[in-house]
Amino acid sequence: MNYRHSYHAGNFADVLKHAVLALIVRSLLKKESVFRYLDTHAGIGLYDLKADEAARTGEWQGGVGRLWDKVTDAALIEKLEPWRQAVEAVNPDGGLRFYPGSPELVRSLARPGDRLTLCELHPEDAAALRRRYRRDERVTAVEIDGYTALNAYLPPKERRGLVLIDPPFEEVGEFHRMTEGLKRAHKKWPTGIYALWYPIKDVLETEAFTRGLGKAGIPDMLAAELLIRRPNDKTRLNGCGLVIVNPPFKLKEELDILLPGLAGHLGEDAGARGRVVTLAAES
Secondary structure, three states: OOOOHHHOOOOHHHHHHHHHHHHHHHHHOOOOOOEEEEEOOOOOOEEEOOOHHHHHHOHHHHOHHHHOOOOOOHHHHHHHHHHHHHHHHOOOOOOOOEEEOHHHHHHHHOOOOOEEEEEOOOHHHHHHHHHHOOOOOOEEEEOOOHHHHHHHHOOOOOOEEEEEEOOOOOOOOHHHHHHHHHHHHHHHOOOOEEEEEEEEOOHHHHHHHHHHHHHOOOOOEEEEEEEOOOOOOOOOOOEEEEEEEOOOOOHHHHHHHHHHHHHHHHOOOOOOEEEEEEEOOOO
C-alpha cells in the first residue's frame, strides 16, 4: 500500500495511458448509445503538480511538461486533442498546474447518460474520490480491490464500455494477476473494450506477458508500447504499454501516428521508440 500516484502524475507513462484512453473515449462518443467506464485502480482523480509529492520527483516535467505548447506536427496534435481537452478543462487559466487522472479524464469527456465506476483499495484515496465526485450522479466511487471489482461489476447494464486495469505493479506476480483477471472479465463481458497498462523494465518479461495473453485465446488485441530509453537497466521504468482488447475501429491507425510522435517528444536517448503490435490469439 506504499504506492501513491501523486508522485508520478503527469509523467510519460501517464501521457501514453491517457492519450490512448482519450482516443478510445472519443470513439465511444461517436455512437448515441451510452457507455460504462470501469476503473480498477482509480487513484484520487486529480493531481496538483505543485504539491509536495509531484514537486519532489518532478516526473511530470518529462511527460506532460514536454508536450505542453511544444507540439507542432498537425497529425500528432489531432491525436492528442481529446487528451489535451481534458488537461485544459482542469486548468482554465491556461497554465499547467493540475493533471487529470484517468477518472477525471473520462468524466470530463463523458456525456450526461454515461456512467463511471471508480474502484480504489487505498482507504484515503477512495475517500478522496468519493468527496471529489459526490455531486456527480454519473460517478460511483467504491473502496474495493480492483480484481474483485471485475467480478462484481461486469457485465454492466450498458452494452458498450471501457475497462481500465492499471495496477501499481508493487507486488510480485502482477502480470499473472492481470492476465487471469482479464480472462475472467472477458468471459463475463466479451464485447467490452479493455485497456491493460503495464510497465516496461525488462523487455523479456513484458514480451512473455504479451505472449501469455495470446495463449489466453482472446481475439482482437493490440499492444501499444512506448520506450523512452534503451532498456539496459532492468531496475528502471524504461517504458510502458497498453494492451487493448476489442480496439475501436481505426484505433490502430491512430496509434501508428500517436506512438512515434510521443517517442519523439518524450524520448531520452536514441533507443526511444513507439510501436503498435497486433497480438494474435493462439488456438
